[in-house]
Amino acid sequence: MSEDDIYLQLGQILLDTSPATAMKIIVEAELSPENDHCQFLFDYVDEDGK
Secondary structure, eight states: OOHHHHHHHHHHHHHHHSOTTEEEEEEEEEEOTTSSOEEEEEEEEETTOO
16 A cells, blocks of 8 residues: 555545535645654634635
């Protein structure tokens, strides 16, 4: 499995677990220089703009 496949699978998981009312999904990922961990920010904007 390539790195791109992993990224695509992660994106699909985040999309599948987002609320049905989500109009915009925001994801930020920060990888460590040592490649031993990462940090994610996952948020969304709903149909009311919240």
